[in-house]
Each structure stands twice: as structure tokens, then as C-alpha cells.
Amino acid sequence: MSGVTTLTVGEKRGHTFFREAPVIxxxxxxxxxxxxxxxLGGQFHRIVKDETLGxxxxxxxxxxxxxxxxxxxxxxxxxxxxxxxxxxxxDLLDQIVTANFAGRDLGIPLLGVYAACSTSTESLLLAAxxxxxxxxxxALAGTAxxxxxxxxxxxxxxELGVQRLPTSQWTATGAVAFLVGTAGEGRVAIRSxxxxxxxxxxxxxxxxxxxxxxxxxADTIARHLAARGQSFEDYDVVLTGDLGRVGHPLLVDxxxxxxxxxxxxxxxxxxxxxxxxxxxxxxGSGAACSALVAAAAILPGxxxxxxxxxxxxxxxxxxxxxxxxQGESIPSIAHAVELEVVP
Amino acid sequence: MSGVTTLTVGEKRGHTFFREAPVIxxxxxxxxxxxxxxxLGGQFHRIVKDETLGxxxxxxxxxxxxxxxxxxxxxxxxxxxxxxxxxxxxDLLDQIVTANFAGRDLGIPLLGVYAACSTSTESLLLAAxxxxxxxxxxALAGTAxxxxxxxxxxxxxxELGVQRLPTSQWTATGAVAFLVGTAGEGRVAIRSxxxxxxxxxxxxxxxxxxxxxxxxxADTIARHLAARGQSFEDYDVVLTGDLGRVGHPLLVDxxxxxxxxxxxxxxxxxxxxxxxxxxxxxxGSGAACSALVAAAAILPGxxxxxxxxxxxxxxxxxxxxxxxxQGESIPSIAHAVELEVVP
Numbered sequence: 209m210s211g212v213t214t215l216t217v218g219e220k221r222g223h224t225f226f227r228e229a230p231v232i233x234x235x236x237x238x239x240x241x242x243x244x245x246x247x248l249g250g251q252f253h254r255i256v257k258d259e260t261l262g263x264x265x266x267x268x269x270x271x272x273x274x275x276x277x278x279x280x281x282x283x284x285x286x287x288x289x290x291x292x293x294x295x296x297x298x299d300l301l302d303q304i305v306t307a308n309f310a311g312r313d314l315g316i317p318l319l320g321v322y323a324a325c326s327t328s329t330e331s332l333l334l335a336a337x338x339x340x341x342x343x344x345x346x347a348l349a350g351t352a353x354x355x356x357x358x359x360x361x362x363x364x365x366x367e368l369g370v371q372r373l374p375t376s377q378w379t380a381t382g383a384v385a386f387l388v389g390t391a392g393e394g395r396v397a398i399r400s401x402x403x404x405x406x407x408x409x410x411x412x413x414x415x416x417x418x419x420x421x422x423x424x425x426a427d428t429i430a431r432h433l434a435a436r437g438q439s440f441e442d443y444d445v446v447l448t449g450d451l452g453r454v455g456h457p458l459l460v461d462x463x464x465x466x467x468x469x470x471x472x473x474x475x476x477x478x479x480x481x482x483x484x485x486x487x488x489x490x491x492g493s494g495a496a497c498s499a500l501v502a503a504a505a506i507l508p509g510x511x512x513x514x515x516x517x518x519x520x521x522x523x524x525x526x527x528x529x530x531x532x533x534q535g536e537s538i539p540s541i542a543h544a545v546e547l548e549v550v551p
Numbered sequence: 552m553s554g555v556t557t558l559t560v561g562e563k564r565g566h567t568f569f570r571e572a573p574v575i576x577x578x579x580x581x582x583x584x585x586x587x588x589x590x591l592g593g594q595f596h597r598i599v600k601d602e603t604l605g606x607x608x609x610x611x612x613x614x615x616x617x618x619x620x621x622x623x624x625x626x627x628x629x630x631x632x633x634x635x636x637x638x639x640x641x642d643l644l645d646q647i648v649t650a651n652f653a654g655r656d657l658g659i660p661l662l663g664v665y666a667a668c669s670t671s672t673e674s675l676l677l678a679a680x681x682x683x684x685x686x687x688x689x690a691l692a693g694t695a696x697x698x699x700x701x702x703x704x705x706x707x708x709x710e711l712g713v714q715r716l717p718t719s720q721w722t723a724t725g726a727v728a729f730l731v732g733t734a735g736e737g738r739v740a741i742r743s744x745x746x747x748x749x750x751x752x753x754x755x756x757x758x759x760x761x762x763x764x765x766x767x768x769a770d771t772i773a774r775h776l777a778a779r780g781q782s783f784e785d786y787d788v789v790l791t792g793d794l795g796r797v798g799h800p801l802l803v804d805x806x807x808x809x810x811x812x813x814x815x816x817x818x819x820x821x822x823x824x825x826x827x828x829x830x831x832x833x834x835g836s837g838a839a840c841s842a843l844v845a846a847a848a849i850l851p852g853x854x855x856x857x858x859x860x861x862x863x864x865x866x867x868x869x870x871x872x873x874x875x876x877q878g879e880s881i882p883s884i885a886h887a888v889e890l891e892v893v894p
Contacts, residue, residue: 221635268877298663302645302646302871303667303874311748315749321663322663324646340684341684341686343567361873405660405661406654526663530610
């Protein structure tokens with residue numbers, strides 16, 4: 209399996225530590241109907257019951273979610289769009305049209321990114337890098353996904369009524385934006401981050417992405433802890449997203465094999481976003497899933513002090529419908545961002 | 552037209568100036584058969600006559616081009632892959648599978664980007680930012696495109712024999728990688744850059760991308776020059792890519808409207824890559840096009856001193872086949888990177 213290399217302990221490749229740590233200057237989440245019916249339903253900043261948002265296509269609805277999440281973030285932070293130097297954004301749709309059309313509507317300089325469902329942490333890490341290096345005073349990181357646009361692009365149009373498999377995950381409908389600013393602009397610091405390497409466990413079942421992504425999460429977490437000289441004990445929570453009920457126990461095992469004890473502190477966004485009674489099978493997924501859970505369950509904890517330090521490890525399956533149809537396996541990646549309460 | 556805002560002179564939003572300028576520590580280009588038959592044919596580092604590269608699909612051939620371009624870059628620079636902290640890469644295929652599968656094969660931490668045909672300058676600018684901020688000692692920027700994979704994804708499989716329009720551009724087959732390092736590692740510095748804003752001129756004709764992209768190029772060039780206090784006279788060449796024979800004169804007009812005199816220093820990669828006798832109609836395009844011309848015609852000039860300073864302004868059409876089929880217009884973007892000989 210190419211790309212699966214053994215961790216050299218102490219290797220810091222792909223890891224960055226922000227001496228002058230940028231901060232979360234604002235954030236906002238918008239969630240769909242099913243997401244608002246889940247356990248975190250009361251924690252989102254806005255709920256959208258009509259999943260068309262009054263638009264004529266699900267693709268247009270998805271980009272409206274992202275535009276509204278950015279506008280709500282700026283409104284809550286009392287920052288004008290003209291004060292934002294750059295926005296890092298991506299999504300699941302071909303040619304990241306959600307981010308690109310949202311960039312058009314927002315008028316903010318845009319750097320498009322793609323890392324499937326790990327787009328949330330890739331964009332947050334890059335926004336932190338831009339602010340930390342002085343390139344940006346304010347930088348935005350934003351992502352969105354929509355169940356109905358994703359299903360028809362990646363799998364089947366819902367109208368076909370194709371039965372889902374027990375290992376399937378449910379693409380979340382929602383959008384989240386984070387505004388990153390300089391020290392003093394917020395109470396949650398972005399302390400460090402680790403860029404993922406692409407892994408390929410040889411899995412070819414697109415209905416079992418949790419298993420495909422678990423090795424990438426294990427590698428990024430192990431590399432991050434080694435580079436920082438940390439263990440799970442240093443974190444109140446390590447939030448992966450979105451391994452679901454199949455991938456999560458695999459990750460625990462893979463970390464154990466590497467001698468990493470999760471100490472009961474490992475949680476997964478794909479498991480947290482929905483109740484099992486909601487019929488999502490293995491859990492949630494989608495670019496918005498890990499971002500929604502971070503915005504609803506992690507950031508409020510950091511702001512109130514019930515969480516002191518958290519590691520966000522969003523995971524992404526890097527296949528395309530065509531690569532899958534051509535018989536390729538599913539490469540995956542995970543990017544980590546360390547958040548802590550400003551001392 | 553949303554997103555088309557007037558330039559505030561002196562506005563530096565999205566612009567970055569590297570005080571400790573990172574450098575091009577190495578680069579390599581691989582070009583396809585048609586590209587090697589063009590005017591720059593003698594300037595590429597490697598030519599690929601068999602456009603399948605011995606692979607069973609054009610998509611696999613495309614990713615092999617990228618992997619080989621990265622390996623050739625590292626070989627030429629005498630740098631091992633294990634010394635590279637991060638690679639910024641993207642391409643035209645859905646879910647940037649070329650970059651993602653190449654990342655798997657190379658084992659280098661990967662941050663996926665997407666900006667259509669402006670991916671080359673987006674990735675170069677981010678690599679410069681990563682090195683300049685100390686996050687990376689070496690960072691790679693790489694992109695690829697393949698005529699045959701792009702045609703069947705964006706337009707029609709070649710087997711259909713659909714006639715091309717006079718305004719059509721020809722997606723280039725090739726790949727280019729740039730290795731960015733710290734001062735002292737090379738003779739060409741990355742002095743500054745400007746992140747593009749998404750423009751939308753309301754054009755819905757995917758066979759006329761030059762016209763769709765010209766306004767984005769005009770905006771980025773004008774903003775870059777204003778932020779730097781420069782004019783065209785400060786550059787030996789400003790290379791756009793890829794406006795082609797339709798978009799290039801439009802850009803000249805748009806800059807004239809803004810009071811910017813191009814002083815005969817504006818060139819376009821889409822015009823330079825092929826001879827008109829090669830039947831490419833309006834010129835070249837594709838993520839590799841501007842990168843190939845930069846690698847074949849600009850970098851050698853900077854290294855030999857015949858060019859003192861150059862501005863690379865790759866342009867991208869940000870539509871997807873689906874957004875086009877849904878009747879949406881074509882948003883576009885351009886990102887600028889300033890290269891100069893180390894004083």
C-alpha cells in the first residue's frame with residue numbers, strides 16, 4: 209500500500225507550531241433539518257428547515273448555506289467583509305463550485321481548497337497560517353455540504369430509492385465559517401496544526417469510508433502528538449470527523465497498535481451529529497459534519513472553559529465517482545488543528 | 552454582476568509582500584506530444600510522446616505526469632522527498648484526484664487546492680507563504696492537466712468527433728512542479744503575490760473561457776500593481792494564462808479602461824504554447840498550460856538574467872460541467888505571483 213509509511217518518532221514534517229498564535233475571532237454554524245433534530249440541534253446558530261432554501265437547485269441551496277454562514281460569522285464578530293484579506297474555502301461538489309460561487313457573492317479574495325470532508329481543518333489551518341505570518345489581518349475558513357447535492361453527485365439521486373448499506377454514512381446539510389484573527393481578538397487560540405499524508409488501505413467500498421479513513425486519522429494523530437511531545441492526556445477531547453461507527457473503533461485499534469492510548473478522550477463527529485434512531489446507519493459525514501460538531505460542541509466548551517484544549521482531526525476520502533468507477537481504491541487524508549483557551 | 556467591485560486604489564487586501572523572499576529552489580516540466588511540437592518544444596525538461604504513459608486510463612496517465620514532474624524537480628534540485636514539508640497541488644479533475652493520488656504515491660504531506668487553470672499560481676503563492684512563515688523549509692507546488700481526461704470530463708469524449716468552436720481553447724497535456732525554498736537556495740525570488748477575487752462577467756459559453764476570465768485578470772493585475780506601487784514598466788513580462796486569442800485583447804482593453812498601459816509587456820501562455828497551425832483555435836488552456844510556459848519561457852530567462860522581473864497571472868474558469876448544465880454563468884479568478892532575480 210503506497211503512502212503508508214512508518215512514523216519516524218520526532219519527525220515534524222507537515223507540523224506547524226504558532227508562536228504568535230492566531231485566534232478564532234468568530235464563527236457561525238447553519239444546520240439542516242435532520243441535523244437540527246439530532247443531539248446537537250440546540251447548539252447551532254441557525255436552523256434551515258426548508259432544504260432548498262428557496263433556491264431552484266440543491267447546488268444553489270448549498271452555496272447559499274455557505275454565503276449565509278460567512279455573513280453570520282462576520283455579523284457576530286462585528287467585522288465587515290471588506291476587512292477580511294482572504295477566504296480559504298472548499299466543498300464536496302465537482303470543481304468546488306459551492307466555494308467558488310460563494311466567493312463571487314461575497315467579494316472576498318478566495319483561495320480554493322479541497323480535502324473532501326477534511327476541508328474544514330485544511331482551511332482553518334491555512335487561515336491560521338495566513339494570519340500568523342502577517343499575510344492577513346483576518347482570514348476566513350469556510351465549508352459546506354448538502355445531503356441532496358452530495359447524494360446525486362457521489363451516489364444515486366434520492367428519487368431512485370436505493371437502499372443504503374449498514375456501513376453507509378449520511379452527508380450532513382449545513383455550513384460553518386470560522387473567522388481567524390490576531391491575538392486579542394478572541395479567547396480560543398489556534399496553537400498548532402499537522403498536515404496530513406495521503407493513505408490508502410486498499411479499500412474500494414465507497415459505502416465504507418470510515419474504514420478507508422481510519423489509517424489517515426491514526427497517522428496524523430500519532431505524528432501530531434509526536435511533533436508536540438504530547439499524549440491524549442494533554443487534550444480534553446480529540447475530535448475526529450467523520451469515521452462513524454465503523455471507522456471509530458478501527459482508529460482506536462490502530463492507535464493502540466502504535467502504542468497510543470486514547471484515554472477515553474477520542475470522539476467522532478460522525479457519531480455525535482445524529483442519534484442512531486435517525487436512521488443514518490454508520491453516522492454522519494460530509495464537509496460540514498466535523499465543522500458543525502466543532503462549532504456546536506467544541507468551540508462553546510473552549511469559550512466557557514469546560515474544555516481547555518482540543519484537537520480537531522477532520523478526515524477526508526479522496527476518491528471521485530470516476531476513480532471509483534475505474535476500480536481505484538479510496539485514498540484518504542486527515543488534517544489536525546490544535547485549539548486551546550488563551551492562557 | 553456580483554463580485555465585480557471597483558478597485559480602491561491602494562487597497563492591499565489579498566496582497567502579500569515577502570520581506571524574506573523565498574526562492575524557486577528547483578522546477579521541472581513534462582510536456583505532451585502536441586506541446587512538444589509547439590514553439591516551446593525545445594524548452595521542456597521531458598517530453599511524453601505516448602499520452603497514455605503506458606497506463607490504462609488517461610486519468611492514471613495524468614497523475615503519472617504529476618508524480619514524474621515532482622520526482623524530476625526533486626532530482627534536479629538534489630532534494631529528497633523526505634525533506635519536503637508540504638506539497639500544494641491541484642488539477643482539473645473532479646475531487647482533484649490527480650493531486651490526491653499523486654500525494655499518495657509521493658508520501659509528502661498534502662494540502663489540496665483548486666482554482667482551475669489558476670491552480671499553478673495559487674499553489675506557488677501558498678508554497679511561498681509556507682516557506683516565508685517558517686512553516687516549511689521546502690514546499691512543493693505542482694499541477695497537471697491532460698487533454699484527453701479534461702475533454703471527456705468537461706466537454707465530449709474525443710471519440711464523438713464533436714467540432715470545436717473558433718473560441719475554444721485546447722487543454723494542454725503536461726505537468727510542472729516548483730520547489731520553493733529559503734533564500735540562498737536559488738536565484739529566483741518570489742517577491743510578492745496577490746490573491747484573486749471571483750469575477751463573473753455573466754458569460755455562459757464554456758467555449759469562450761478567455762472572455763469569461765479576462766475581467767478577473769484585469770482586476771488582479773490592477774490590484775497587484777496598485778498594492779506594489781508598480782506599473783507594467785517594472786516588469787519585463789506579465790504572463791497571463793490562459794486567455795488565448797479571444798481573451799488577451801479583451802484584457803488589454805479592460806486594463807486600458809482602468810488607465811493601465813500594458814506597455815507591450817503583456818503576454819499570454821495560451822497564445823505562446825502552440826502555433827496557430829496546430830489547430831488549437833483560440834489557444835491553449837488547462838492547469839498545466841500557464842505552468843508549462845512559465846517553466847519553459849520565464850524561469851530560464853530569470854535564471855540567465857535576460858528577464859529581471861516577471862509577473863505570473865494564471866487565470867481560472869470556476870464553473871463545473873453541472874453548473875454549466877444548470878444554466879449558471881462562468882465565474883473566474885486570477886492569482887498573481889511576482890518573480891524577480893535575487894539582487
